[in-house]
Amino acid sequence: MTLSIRKLDKSFGGLHVTRSVSFDLGRGERVALIGPNGAGKTTLVNLISGTLKPGGGEVLLEGRRLTHLSQARRVACGLARTFQITTLPAHMPVLNQVEMAIHARLGMAHRWWRPFSACREVRDEAWSILERLALEPAAAQAPSGLAYGEQRLVEMALALALRPAVLMLDEPMAGVPRGEGRTVLRALEDLPGSLSILMIEHDMDLVFSFAQRIIVLAEGRIMAEGTPDEIRRHPEVRAAYLGAKS
Amino acid sequence: MQILANILIDGISYGMVLFIISVGLSITLGLMRFINLAHGAFAMTGGYLAAWFVRIQSWDFAAGVAAAVVLTAALGAVLEAVVLRRLYRRSELDQVLFTIGLAFVFVAATNLVFGPQVQLIPLPPWLAGSVDLGMRTLPMQRVLVIAMGVAVALLCGLVVARSRFGVWLRAAVDNKDAAAALGINIRLVSGLTFAAGCGLAALGGVLGAELMPLEPYYALKYLVLVLVVVAVGGMGSIAGTLAAALLLGVIETASKYLASEYGSLFFFVAMILVLSARPQGLLRRAA
Amino acid sequence: MNPGGAPLLELQGVVAGYGPVTVLDGLALAVEAGSLTALLGRNGVGKSTTLKAVMGLAQVKAGRILFEGRDITHCRPDERAGLGLGYVPQTRDIFASLSVEENLVAGLKRFPAGDLDQAYALFPRLRERRRNRGNQLSGGEQQMLSVARALLGRPRLLLLDEPLEGLAPVICQELLEAFRRLAAQGGPTMLIVEQQVHEVLAFARQGVILERGSVVHQGDCAQLRTRDDILDRYLGMAVA
Amino acid sequence: MNRAGIERALAPSSPLRHCVVIAGIGLCGLLLPDQWPLLARIAVMALFVLSLDLVVGIAGLATLGHVAFFGMGAYAAGIVALRWTADPLLGLAAGAAAGAATAAVSGLLVLRYQGFTFLMLTVAVAQILHSLANKLRGWTGGDDGLSGFAIDPVLGVAPFDLEGKVAYLYALAVLVGSYHVVKHIVDSPFGLSVRGIHQCRPRMPALGTPVARQLWKIYVIAGLFAGMAGAVSAQISGIVGLDSLGFSLSAEALVMLILGGAGRLYGALVGAAIFMVLHHTASSINPYHWLFVIGGLLMVIVLVPRESLASWLRAIPRPWANGARAGRREAA
Amino acid sequence: ATIKVGVIGPFSGPFAHYGKLYKDSVEAYLASQGGKFGGHEVQVLYRDNGGPNPSGTRALAQELIVKDKVDYLGGFVFTPNAMAVAPLITQSKTPTVIFNAATSDITEKSPYFIRTSYTLWQVTVPAARWAHKQGKRKMVTAVTDYAPGVDAETAFKAEFAKLGGAVVESIRMPISTTDFAPFVQRIKASGAQGVYVFLPGGPPNLGFVKAYNENGLRAAGIDFLGSAETDEFDLQKFGDAALGLTTAFHYSAAHDSDANRKFVQALRGQSKDAIANYASVGAWDGMAVIHKMVEATGGKRDGAAAIEAARKLSWESPRGPVSIDPATRHVTQNVYLRKVERSGGELINREVENFGPQPDFGFRK
Numbered sequence A: 001m002t003l004s005i006r007k008l009d010k011s012f013g014g015l016h017v018t019r020s021v022s023f024d025l026g027r028g029e030r031v032a033l034i035g036p037n038g039a040g041k042t043t044l045v046n047l048i049s050g051t052l053k054p055g056g057g058e059v060l061l062e063g064r065r066l067t068h069l070s071q072a073r074r075v076a077c078g079l080a081r082t083f084q085i086t087t088l089p090a091h092m093p094v095l096n097q098v099e100m101a102i103h104a105r106l107g108m109a110h111r112w113w114r115p116f117s118a119c120r121e122v123r124d125e126a127w128s129i130l131e132r133l134a135l136e137p138a139a140a141q142a143p144s145g146l147a148y149g150e151q152r153l154v155e156m157a158l159a160l161a162l163r164p165a166v167l168m169l170d171e172p173m174a175g176v177p178r179g180e181g182r183t184v185l186r187a188l189e190d191l192p193g194s195l196s197i198l199m200i201e202h203d204m205d206l207v208f209s210f211a212q213r214i215i216v217l218a219e220g221r222i223m224a225e226g227t228p229d230e231i232r233r234h235p236e237v238r239a240a241y242l243g244a245k246s
Numbered sequence B: 001m002q003i004l005a006n007i008l009i010d011g012i013s014y015g016m017v018l019f020i021i022s023v024g025l026s027i028t029l030g031l032m033r034f035i036n037l038a039h040g041a042f043a044m045t046g047g048y049l050a051a052w053f054v055r056i057q058s059w060d061f062a063a064g065v066a067a068a069v070v071l072t073a074a075l076g077a078v079l080e081a082v083v084l085r086r087l088y089r090r091s092e093l094d095q096v097l098f099t100i101g102l103a104f105v106f107v108a109a110t111n112l113v114f115g116p117q118v119q120l121i122p123l124p125p126w127l128a129g130s131v132d133l134g135m136r137t138l139p140m141q142r143v144l145v146i147a148m149g150v151a152v153a154l155l156c157g158l159v160v161a162r163s164r165f166g167v168w169l170r171a172a173v174d175n176k177d178a179a180a181a182l183g184i185n186i187r188l189v190s191g192l193t194f195a196a197g198c199g200l201a202a203l204g205g206v207l208g209a210e211l212m213p214l215e216p217y218y219a220l221k222y223l224v225l226v227l228v229v230v231a232v233g234g235m236g237s238i239a240g241t242l243a244a245a246l247l248l249g250v251i252e253t254a255s256k257y258l259a260s261e262y263g264s265l266f267f268f269v270a271m272i273l274v275l276s277a278r279p280q281g282l283l284r285r286a287a
Numbered sequence C: 001m002n003p004g005g006a007p008l009l010e011l012q013g014v015v016a017g018y019g020p021v022t023v024l025d026g027l028a029l030a031v032e033a034g035s036l037t038a039l040l041g042r043n044g045v046g047k048s049t050t051l052k053a054v055m056g057l058a059q060v061k062a063g064r065i066l067f068e069g070r071d072i073t074h075c076r077p078d079e080r081a082g083l084g085l086g087y088v089p090q091t092r093d094i095f096a097s098l099s100v101e102e103n104l105v106a107g108l109k110r111f112p113a114g115d116l117d118q119a120y121a122l123f124p125r126l127r128e129r130r131r132n133r134g135n136q137l138s139g140g141e142q143q144m145l146s147v148a149r150a151l152l153g154r155p156r157l158l159l160l161d162e163p164l165e166g167l168a169p170v171i172c173q174e175l176l177e178a179f180r181r182l183a184a185q186g187g188p189t190m191l192i193v194e195q196q197v198h199e200v201l202a203f204a205r206q207g208v209i210l211e212r213g214s215v216v217h218q219g220d221c222a223q224l225r226t227r228d229d230i231l232d233r234y235l236g237m238a239v240a
Numbered sequence D: 001m002n003r004a005g006i007e008r009a010l011a012p013s014s015p016l017r018h019c020v021v022i023a024g025i026g027l028c029g030l031l032l033p034d035q036w037p038l039l040a041r042i043a044v045m046a047l048f049v050l051s052l053d054l055v056v057g058i059a060g061l062a063t064l065g066h067v068a069f070f071g072m073g074a075y076a077a078g079i080v081a082l083r084w085t086a087d088p089l090l091g092l093a094a095g096a097a098a099g100a101a102t103a104a105v106s107g108l109l110v111l112r113y114q115g116f117t118f119l120m121l122t123v124a125v126a127q128i129l130h131s132l133a134n135k136l137r138g139w140t141g142g143d144d145g146l147s148g149f150a151i152d153p154v155l156g157v158a159p160f161d162l163e164g165k166v167a168y169l170y171a172l173a174v175l176v177g178s179y180h181v182v183k184h185i186v187d188s189p190f191g192l193s194v195r196g197i198h199q200c201r202p203r204m205p206a207l208g209t210p211v212a213r214q215l216w217k218i219y220v221i222a223g224l225f226a227g228m229a230g231a232v233s234a235q236i237s238g239i240v241g242l243d244s245l246g247f248s249l250s251a252e253a254l255v256m257l258i259l260g261g262a263g264r265l266y267g268a269l270v271g272a273a274i275f276m277v278l279h280h281t282a283s284s285i286n287p288y289h290w291l292f293v294i295g296g297l298l299m300v301i302v303l304v305p306r307e308s309l310a311s312w313l314r315a316i317p318r319p320w321a322n323g324a325r326a327g328r329r330e331a332a
Numbered sequence E: 001a002t003i004k005v006g007v008i009g010p011f012s013g014p015f016a017h018y019g020k021l022y023k024d025s026v027e028a029y030l031a032s033q034g035g036k037f038g039g040h041e042v043q044v045l046y047r048d049n050g051g052p053n054p055s056g057t058r059a060l061a062q063e064l065i066v067k068d069k070v071d072y073l074g075g076f077v078f079t080p081n082a083m084a085v086a087p088l089i090t091q092s093k094t095p096t097v098i099f100n101a102a103t104s105d106i107t108e109k110s111p112y113f114i115r116t117s118y119t120l121w122q123v124t125v126p127a128a129r130w131a132h133k134q135g136k137r138k139m140v141t142a143v144t145d146y147a148p149g150v151d152a153e154t155a156f157k158a159e160f161a162k163l164g165g166a167v168v169e170s171i172r173m174p175i176s177t178t179d180f181a182p183f184v185q186r187i188k189a190s191g192a193q194g195v196y197v198f199l200p201g202g203p204p205n206l207g208f209v210k211a212y213n214e215n216g217l218r219a220a221g222i223d224f225l226g227s228a229e230t231d232e233f234d235l236q237k238f239g240d241a242a243l244g245l246t247t248a249f250h251y252s253a254a255h256d257s258d259a260n261r262k263f264v265q266a267l268r269g270q271s272k273d274a275i276a277n278y279a280s281v282g283a284w285d286g287m288a289v290i291h292k293m294v295e296a297t298g299g300k301r302d303g304a305a306a307i308e309a310a311r312k313l314s315w316e317s318p319r320g321p322v323s324i325d326p327a328t329r330h331v332t333q334n335v336y337l338r339k340v341e342r343s344g345g346e347l348i349n350r351e352v353e354n355f356g357p358q359p360d361f362g363f364r365k
């Protein structure tokens, strides 16, 4: 069991957004988290990643309690994420951003004498990540000059640079057109099989082709959990989320 | 007991003076997010204009003050339309730099035209005396400041929180493009608001002149003081500014009664304590 | 539709971009009144920039933009909104520090506050969240709010930049249904940018494909759905 | 553009080259024997503004309380000289330590906040130290200033002379040495992550960067160099006044920094030099109009597009400004 | 040879009026001597230090000495600025005349300092004696919390206690104070018969006096005694509020003597808004001392001889007869008790009592 969520709970004022959610994510498992808007999916990811403090419950990674750790420490433990709404250093070239993430992973972020450009291995790794996401041409550019879709890819590149054990993706394809979406998908598929992925996505085609298991969240609770086929047929899920068409 | 009452009376009346000179900045800095370090310059302009109308032109006090406020607001509107508007999108540091430069020019110009001496605004007889509170007296001028402070706080609070103009203003500050795309006339909204901020600055300059006398360096001298009030009150909250002004006024006064040899130490310590407990300021929820 | 008359919106040789960057390169486009037009294209080809140029939020360096025959190239965004343009940006641009209700009020222009009920009728979820601040909404809720806010201004032309992004499938269907209803009731003309090509081709009547800042294909949607070659070449996909 | 090209465009410039240029320009100052006192003061201010650039330009924290470190460094150097040892280098070390310690302690509090709140808290810290310095007359001399200390010859061989030559060379040497270190820090992985925090603070924890710790470190480093600037100032002027903890010094330093351009290090030196020379010239011509000059200048600086104003400054590139532009051209 | 005199003071910033007072007065003195001292052309170089700024002041002085090769320095409003140049002038043997800075021990810091202003001890000790003579036994001191204020407080307490009076409360008011009401209430509550006040010039003077009146201290018979609070610079701004305030000080523009009339007239001739007050008279007499030093050295650069000559000086100043105390190199002068009165529509400091020549009581050696 790589990631275990135990009875996570969160309220904003009177609004109970996450209600005692528990699930596990196995090693190398690909899981999709779906649910209506406002169901609490992003909040759940925020709780797991440490962006928000939970009202109750535990997060465990490889059996180790993370609940009391800061977000940065959780990343060091192997828990990475992307953001639903892109947030990137606006004026830093993409290449440097990826290097920065690699430095953080390698514990080099406190080195203060040798120039950041001096480490060849880091450079090469950064290039290979950019290449995988077809971002090479944008390497020298800063996100402020990139289209939204390209920025989403940069988000992804940063997450990959952290080489996490568990990766949480919050709507990675939103704003990425189908064509480029495939690049992302391929990059995800190329990831080592030991990496566990939890992905939030509203694009059902993608979800069904990607996920081995789907968790459906509604009003802060797990409404259903199962294989894509089970979920596709689940009557409640159809009513509350998928709609008539699928 | 006597000393406690004294602290409260002097503290609240001093706090109201702080409020009246800060409320204009609370609007331009707190609401519009425009770092207007020329706030003091506008306050000074208002004060000098009032002094000129009332003392040199021998106008009636109320008329002179009203004219000074209106003229300063107009000056603010013109400056906003001509240059300051371009700075809204610029970095905070640019805004700081430009408005401090503007304040410098105001100081130098005032010095050149009026000389370094203090300018007095002659008070009408009805304001010159004191009110007897039984145990002690309170200058009539302070009573006016308190009344005006309450009135301004109520008015601004209502406009900002309740009116559609308030929504437009806050929307425009949050996201200019989106607001413009919704049909909100950004120029008009920000121009009017800035002018209102300047007008209130002028009012503060006039009413606060009793404690902060008008001299060329006025524009810079009380800057830190008003910035502290706005910071402690919380960005964009008029009620917060009022609460902060009263709190700081009472603390400062208490330290004058009880431990004056520590200077403004307690004032700043209080500010640190408030801000570490409530980084968004007194009356603002954390985001 | 008014066949002999001028189109509702017309772009003539528009060159636009941001500062030194030029994104649109001589774009020509016409949108008929009452039509539903889809604007398609890969990442970064300038779809959003087209909408921004129409709304006055991108810098137009050459060319003209006409709305109802009137040259609006040099109008301010709020004047354009006053003329009847409505815009739902890709980034949603919710006012973060305003409550949901205040966000809607900001969209009202001169109309009475009673109109808010129409928005709540369209998106009941927003009524539940009316006291939440903009930055306390989920992604999808922000999208609903952005659409509702633009509709409250009763635009004659609504520019929608990826309005379905981040919405649950049910909501997508409901929203498209609502758009259809609006269109049927003589609601606003719509120019819609969308990545969910299937849905939007089913919804719109006219399709325009952009590539590197200019139009490379224009045609009827029903027809376009069958042209796998075009879809594959310009959008990198084939419709199954 | 190929990878090598992009890498070249993004590569930071060499610290050594910068330092040689600065030292070269500085040594040219020796040709102006009458101006050594002024030049020494410029060097001190340049060091102070440089340290401010670490906080404002690199870490993106607008502060108006930086003077706290300068003042503490100055008082530390003065007190050490008065009570213990007159050796300049020990005094310099004491100043650096005092500045760093002040930053370390105050940073624990103020760095938890951002934006305007942070700005005002830094003001408060400086004001509190000012009040304390005024109160502790026995140690600081209060507003009469701390004076009456003499400084031994530098390295035991070069006594501070009346013309101010040694003072200038000493200040210049400290400046160049500090610049070298600062430049290394800024271009290191550590510096890169601090700039990342500047540009997108909420994102950085998710990249595994301990934001609070990195900011605290850069704050302490800035405090250290500001303390050194204070110490040098105390040593070459032989007096420490309350003004070295005053608000206006903070404000002036900020003005100098923005004048020269924040975030580029050498901008700090340029800004300090322009400001000080201008002030000096203006005040020997007609001091009454100094405020017109500086006020007008500030407004012009903001209004005139900075590109055209300072394009000649770009001869020394900002680590990635050029790269980004080159990349843009490539993409277009 | 041309004699070069460097004058350092605040010519810009919040204290720029001091610079103007200095300049008007220096120029007026030069004009009164036809621009020459003992047959030598005199050139004055003004340098702006912008206020309390010791390190800047030191650099300016250094530049004046090294680059401009001045023979004499003058000026200095603030103590730390004067202190900062002490090592320099000792090293370069440049006679330096302090026009204002009033802390007693500055002249100890260098044998080349001469001072033509006053010290707080010099004017406060006579004030304390007078208060005692008026029958006051319980007094309060209220001083601005900075070095001169502390000097004033210490001097008053020491002298008043020596005479058997009691200072029942010593209030120190922060220098940034704008609201004086709390302090005035404290004075009122202390039950004292009078208050000895020290405030820096400008707005605080007005604020304090306003609070003193509005809070009924005058009505309660708590007498006001000060030094420079009713300074001519903004005396007219007080209006009737100032009438009857008493101060003990070494100079009043209303001093009745030919020398003073000549001084005031020379100032008027220089600039129509020039003001005769303690700072301008300090500068005027400072120039007089430099004049004497130039004559004594025949215009040659000899700092030691110049100082030697200055130690023995005595002359008729606009403030009355004065002399330089050879031990302290500080001016010995009459101190007067003055009362604010109206004369011809203007407020003036009328000298009502002359305490006679006073040394600097604060100089300890």
Ligand SMILES: Nc1ncnc2c1ncn2[C@@H]1O[C@H](COP(=O)(O)OP(=O)(O)OP(=O)(O)O)[C@@H](O)[C@H]1O
Binding pocket: A012, A013, A015, A017, A035, A036, A037, A038, A039, A040, A041, A042, A043, A044, A084, C129, C132, C135, C136, C137, C138, C139, C140, C141, C166
């Ligand atoms: N800081 C906050 N304060 C108050 N309420 C909040 C806050 N953040 C989120 N919420 C509310 O919590 C609920 C869940 O939000 P969340 O962002 O987790 O939804 P989601 O499942 O990610 O939806 P979507 O698919 O639309 O992104 C929403 O109704 C939202 O309004």
Ligand SMILES: Nc1ncnc2c1ncn2[C@@H]1O[C@H](COP(=O)(O)OP(=O)(O)OP(=O)(O)O)[C@@H](O)[C@H]1O
Binding pocket: A144, A145, A146, A147, A148, A149, A150, A175, A177, C018, C021, C023, C041, C042, C043, C044, C045, C046, C047, C048, C049, C050, C090
């Ligand atoms: N503010 C900006 N400044 C500079 N360049 C920009 C800016 N916004 C967009 N661009 C550039 O303009 C080009 C077109 O951007 P636009 O947002 O119009 O693309 P798009 O077609 O909407 O793509 P997407 O599907 O990703 O939203 C992109 O290459 C981008 O780099």
Ligand SMILES: [Mg+2]
Binding pocket: A041, A042, A043, A084, C138, C139, C140
């Ligand atoms: Mg979400």
Ligand SMILES: [Mg+2]
Binding pocket: A148, C047, C048, C049, C090, C161
């Ligand atoms: Mg787009």
